[in-house]
Amino acid sequence: MFGTNPTGEHVRNYRAVRAAAGITGCVAFSVLVSCAGPQPLSRAIRPQDEQAYDEMMARGAATPRLAFLTNRAEEMGITLAEAERRDDALSSTRNPFNARRDPVAVSRGAVIYKNECMACHGEHVDGRGPALPVPLDSLNFHRTGLRWDITMRGGAAGKWFKTIENGTSVEVKDKSGTPITISMPPFKDRLAREQIWLAVTYLQSLDKDIPESATPKSTEP
Numbered sequence: 001m002f003g004t005n006p007t008g009e010h011v012r013n014y015r016a017v018r019a020a021a022g023i024t025g026c027v028a029f030s031v032l033v034s035c036a037g038p039q040p041l042s043r044a045i046r047p048q049d050e051q052a053y054d055e056m057m058a059r060g061a062a063t064p065r066l067a068f069l070t071n072r073a074e075e076m077g078i079t080l081a082e083a084e085r086r087d088d089a090l091s092s093t094r095n096p097f098n099a100r101r102d103p104v105a106v107s108r109g110a111v112i113y114k115n116e117c118m119a120c121h122g123e124h125v126d127g128r129g130p131a132l133p134v135p136l137d138s139l140n141f142h143r144t145g146l147r148w149d150i151t152m153r154g155g156a157a158g159k160w161f162k163t164i165e166n167g168t169s170v171e172v173k174d175k176s177g178t179p180i181t182i183s184m185p186p187f188k189d190r191l192a193r194e195q196i197w198l199a200v201t202y203l204q205s206l207d208k209d210i211p212e213s214a215t216p217k218s219t220e221p
């Protein structure tokens with residue numbers, strides 16, 4: 001066949017238009033919500049993991065840490081002291097879970113996030129949790145610096161682990177301009193090290209749909 005097939009041309013144009021519309025839509029949409037940003041918590045959580053966590057907590061342990069380690073000890077047929085010893089031995093720099101390949105760990109971490117972190121960091125991990133007196137952009141995991149950490153390095157694992165373990169605080173101004181301090185409590189005694197790693201795994205999973213080679217347009221200092 002010679003010449004241009006008008007139908008083929010039409011299909012190609014249509015595809016180009018659709019692609020352009022898609023890109024424009026994505027850019028417009030990303031002004032409201034970040035385009036490839038965090039997935040909703042409800043999508044990360046498998047109902048059975050949330051149920052298991054709630055059942056574990058309903059048994060009345062003083063902290064999620066004790067609930068988790070007691071559960072672990074029972075599962076493995078070891079003493080609580082031995083479960084604690086093993087947990088203490090976990091590295092504080094190397095995440096034992098892989099956010100890209102382990103959706104179960106992501107889900108279990110998302111449940112911990114929902115129970116322990118969401119009040120401040122927000123349902124959409126955007127720094128707009130109900131417990132904060134003012135929204136905090138530094139808690140926004142859509143923010144370029146954190147997206148960079150997540151996308152390019154799979155999350156700043158060791159740094160995040162230490163922040164969660166020891167807590168941190170930040171000085172900001174409230175709505176009337178008065179300086180206030182907002183503190184994240186240390187989770188050292190409240191969460192087992194394995195639970196901290198699970199929470200980190202959830203945070204690391206937020207950009208897993210972006211290819212590892214994707215380059216953010218800019219980075220924060």
Ligand code: HEC
Binds near residue numbers: 116138168
């Ligand atoms: C009471 C509020 C509050 C709670 C609850 C909370 N955080 Fe935070 N978080 C903060 C504040 C405040 C900061 C410091 C922000 C800053 O430095 O600007 C922070 C910082 C962080 C950072 C460091 C981010 C960075 O820029 O490197 C990580 C990671 C983090 N939190 C994870 C968690 C996890 C996981 C949980 C739950 C286990 C949690 N947070 C619970 C308030 C909270």
